[in-house]
Every structure is written in structure tokens, then in C-alpha cells.
Amino acid sequence: MLEDWLAEIRAAPSLEALEAIRVRLLGKKGELTQRLKGLGKLPPEARREEGRRLNEAKRALEAAIESRAGELKEEALARRLAAEAQDVTLPGLPFPAGNLHVLTQVLGELVGIFERMGYRAVLGPEAEEEFYNFDALNIPPHHPARDMHDTFWLKPAEGFEARFPRPLLLRTHTSPIQVRYMSTHTPPFKIVAPGKVFRHEATDATHEAMFHQLEGLVVGERITLADLKGALLAMARALYGPQARVNFRPSYFPFVEPGVEFEVWWENPRTGRGQWLELGGAGMVHPEVFRAVDELREEKGLAPLYRGMTGFAFGLGVERIAMLRYQVPDIRAFFQNRLAFLNQFREEV
Ligand code: FA5
Numbered sequence: 001m002l003e004d005w006l007a008e009i010r011a012a013p014s015l016e017a018l019e020a021i022r023v024r025l026l027g028k029k030g031e032l033t034q035r036l037k038g039l040g041k042l043p044p045e046a047r048r049e050e051g052r053r054l055n056e057a058k059r060a061l062e063a064a065i066e067s068r069a070g071e072l073k074e075e076a077l078a079r080r081l082a083a084e085a086q087d088v089t090l091p092g093l094p095f096p097a098g099n100l101h102v103l104t105q106v107l108g109e110l111v112g113i114f115e116r117m118g119y120r121a122v123l124g125p126e127a128e129e130e131f132y133n134f135d136a137l138n139i140p141p142h143h144p145a146r147d148m149h150d151t152f153w154l155k156p157a158e159g160f161e162a163r164f165p166r167p168l169l170l171r172t173h174t175s176p177i178q179v180r181y182m183s184t185h186t187p188p189f190k191i192v193a194p195g196k197v198f199r200h201e202a203t204d205a206t207h208e209a210m211f212h213q214l215e216g217l218v219v220g221e222r223i224t225l226a227d228l229k230g231a232l233l234a235m236a237r238a239l240y241g242p243q244a245r246v247n248f249r250p251s252y253f254p255f256v257e258p259g260v261e262f263e264v265w266w267e268n269p270r271t272g273r274g275q276w277l278e279l280g281g282a283g284m285v286h287p288e289v290f291r292a293v294d295e296l297r298e299e300k301g302l303a304p305l306y307r308g309m310t311g312f313a314f315g316l317g318v319e320r321i322a323m324l325r326y327q328v329p330d331i332r333a334f335f336q337n338r339l340a341f342l343n344q345f346r347e348e349v
Contacts, residue, residue, distance in 0.1 A: 002057045009064045015072050022065050032058055102345035103212055103334055106322045107194045110214050113238040117231070119190040119216070124177035126196055127154055130167045132176035136296065137255040138288040145254050150200035170198035174215035174315055175255060178285070181217065182293040183300065187309055188220030194318070205330045212318035219285065219311035225258070228282055228312035236264045239321065243267065247276060256283025256313060266324055277324055280316030285309075 005025060012018040025032050032054065039051050100108070111121045124132075139145045152170040156163065177193040193215040201207055218227065229246060236244035245265035253259045260282050267274040290311075294304030319331050326345065328334070333341050 002060065005057075005061060006064050009061065009068050012068055012072070015069060015076075018065060018068055018072065025061055026058065026065075032061065099346045101334075101342065102322055102326070103318055105345065105347060106325070107212060107214065107318055109239075110235070110318065110321075111192055111194055113235055114190075114192040114216065117190070117234060119192045119218075122177060122181055122191050122193050123195060124171070124174065124180050124193060126171060126198070127168050128171035128176050130169060132179050133169060133171050133173070136179040136289065136292040137175055138286050138292070139254045143254065152198050152200050171195075172199050173197050174213040175313070177215055178217045178255075178313055179289065179293055179296070182219065182290075182306060183296045184302070186305060187311075188218075190216075190218045192216050203332060205332070206323075208319070208331050208335065210335065211331070213280070213315050214318055216282075216314045217285070217311060218313075219306070219309055221310060223284075223310040223312055225284060225312065228284070228314065231312075232262055232264075232282065232314065240264065240266055248282075251281060251283075253281050253283060255286050255289050256281075257286045259283035262314070262316075268324070268327075270327070277320065279320055280314060282312065282314035285311040285313055 005021075009018065009021055012021055022030075024030055027033065036051075036054050036058070039047050039054070042050055115121060133151075134140075134143075134146060151172055154168040154170065156168075174193050174195050174197060177191075177195075181189075181191055181193075195212065195215075196210055197213050198210050201209055203209055216231065218231070225248075229248065233244070233246045236246050243265075247263045247265070248260040249263070251259050251261040261278060262280060262282050263276040263278045265274055266277045290306035290309055293306050297304050297306075319334060322328065322334070323331060
């Protein structure tokens with residue numbers, strides 16, 4: 001009898017089944033409990049013998065139930081752990097690697113070319129004061145040159161007017177950096193300044209309301225137009241190879257005298273055909289700009305150093321270079337953020 005019960009306990013398939021067996025055998029009305037209760041009806045000698053046997057059986061059953069319960073609990077835990085396990089060996093989701101925008105790449109290349117010629121790269125603010133963008137560059141109010149730069153004016157948020165006493169605008173060119181740099185630095189020096197510029201213009205295939213320029217400024221003694229041409233020719237050769245040529249056409253910018261527009265002879269390696277590519281404006285720094293800089297320096301308590309200085313400056317459109325190099329027919333493609341377009345210009349890594 002005991003062996004059958006023990007076998008039944010060892011085979012109990014679940015904790016519930018085990019509990020049912022325990023109640024059936026050891027519960028208040030359980031089979032073994034009944035027999036223990038029945039001991040009193042036996043004669044004394046048989047009672048002792050039977051009592052010992054039944055109590056042993058009871059202990060054996062309790063031990064077996066406890067042991068089986070332990071087994072079942074362990075099995076249940078193992079099953080739960082298996083079911084809830086995370087497979088950390090699954091391969092991760094591929095994360096697309098980004099890359100620099102094509103215009104950032106071209107600007108970086110241009111800056112690198114000039115850095116190798118000893119220029120220092122500097123930056124200026126995109127939200128600029130009217131004074132630096134226009135007045136100090138010899139473009140007084142009502143000067144027609146202001147119309148040519150259709151300007152985005154910034155209005156201070158309500159309550160912040162006192163923080164911005166002077167009118168702010170989105171710079172229409174990188175030339176204000178010339179004035180900012182000279183007002184705090186001592187010549188001679190050579191700098192380039194890359195960055196975004198903004199014009200409130202109707203857009204078309206070659207004009208955007210936001211585009212990029214690279215400004216250059218060299219100031220020292222006896223700087224000439226020939227130095228300017230030499231610098232631009234070195235840049236053109238670095239960009240387009242030793243055959244590159246640079247051409248100057250007379251032009252007008254209030255902050256240079258004489259002023260030129262310069263073009264670079266560019267041979268399309270795919271078609272083998274060449275063409276003049278108009279890149280930007282340039283010239284010798286106007287004495288009025290040096291005068292404005294010295295005035296500003298005196299206001300800041302710095303020595304006026306620029307009277308009688310010579311220097312050249314240039315400012316070129318970066319999109320033009322990228323459009324020709326990569327045969328991009330519409331400047332607006334650069335800023336539409338379509339990956340199919342941008343992914344064509346992945347850098348080699
Ligand atoms: C200027 O902005 C002068 N600051 C350049 C300069 C600097 C002259 C230093 C003398 C000395 P301009 O407005 O021409 O000049 O613009 C320069 C170049 O920017 C143009 O030749 C052209 O390549 C590019 N550009 C001008 N407007 C746009 C536009 N809306 N979209 C794209 N590129 C433009």
C-alpha cells in the first residue's frame with residue numbers, strides 16, 4: 001500500500017495533482033488519517049505496532065510529497081525561464097551610417113586648399129548686425145547695393161527688444177566677417193570664412209534663398225591685385241587641375257576698389273568640353289572699409305592699425321562649384337533633403 005502511494009506521489013504531474021493526493025491521504029478525512037484515528041479500536045499490542053508503522057508511513061509520505069513539490073517547483077521555474085528568455089544573439093538592426101552633405105564636403109575641400117596656403121579659417125554669426133553686413137562695408141542706408149541683397153530682417157521676440165538694440169538680419173554675404181576679424185586682429189594675416197548666407201529672392205535653378213559662400217581676406221603691406229589673382233589661380237588649379245585658368249572682369253562692389261568678378265575655366269571631365277564658370281566677386285579692400293574698421297577699433301579701445309594698409313578680398317558661391325562638378329542641374333536639389341539625391345555623394349571612408 002505505502003509503495004503504491006509513494007509511486008503515485010513521485011508521478012504527480014503538477015502541484016495541483018500533488019495537493020489532491022496529499023488531501024486524499026493525509027487530509028482530515030484522508031485514508032491514512034482515518035487509519036490513525038482507527039488505532040484506538042485495536043488491542044493495545046497491535047495498536048503500538050500498527051501506530052509505529054502508520055506514523056512511519058506518514059513521515060515517508062510527507063517527505064515524498066515535499067520532495068516531489070520541490071521537483072515540480074523547479075520544473076515550473078525552468079519552464080518559465082525558458083519561455084521568458086531573451087535571445088541576445090539575434091543580430092542587431094542595421095543602422096544607416098550618415099555622411100557629410102555634399103556642400104559641406106566641397107566647403108571643407110575649399111577651406112583645406114586655403115589652409116595649405118597658410119590661411120586661417122574663421123567663422124561669423126549668421127544673424128548679423130546691419131552695421132557689419134552693410135554700413136561698415138561702405139554700403140550706407142539707401143545705397144542701391146542694399147536692394148541687390150534682398151534682406152531677411154529679424155525682429156526680436158516681444159519683450160526682448162532691449163536685448164537687441166541694433167537691427168539684426170540674416171547675413172546676405174560672408175563679407176561682414178572681414179570687418180569683425182579686422183576689428184580684433186592685427187595685420188598681416190590671411191583668412192577664409194565659410195558659411196551660409198541668406199537672400200530674400202525668388203528661387204530658380206541657379207538661385208536659392210539660402211546658399212553658401214567662402215570669403216577670403218588677406219591684409220598686409222604692398223598686397224596687390226596680382227596676389228589676388230595668384231591666390232585664386234592656386235585655388236582653381238587645386239580644384240580643377242593644372243590646366244585651370246582664372247579671368248577677371250571689372251565689376252562693382254562698394255567694399256572693394258578696383259572690383260572684379262572672377263571666372264574659372266572649367267573642363268568637364270565627362271564631356272571634355274570647357275566653359276568659363278563665374279564664381280564670385282573680389283577686389284582690393286576699399287580704404288573706406290579700413291577707415292570703418294579703425295573707427296570701430298578706437299571705440300573698443302584698440303589701436304587703429306589699418307590706415308594705409310593694403311589687402312584683397314574675395315567671396316565665392318559654393319553651390320556653383322558643386323553644381324558643375326557633379327552636373328547638378330538645379331541648385332534647389334541640395335536642400336530638398338531627398339536621400340536618393342544626397343546618397344550619391346557619399347564620401348569614401
Ligand atoms: C557678394 O556677395 C560679395 N560679398 C562678394 C565679394 C566679396 C566681392 C569680397 C568682393 C570682395 P555676389 O552678390 O555677387 O557678391 O555673390 C557672390 C557669389 O555668390 C555669386 O557669384 C554667386 O556664385 C553666389 N550667389 C549669389 N546669389 C546667389 C543665390 N541666390 N543662389 C546661389 N548662389 C548665389
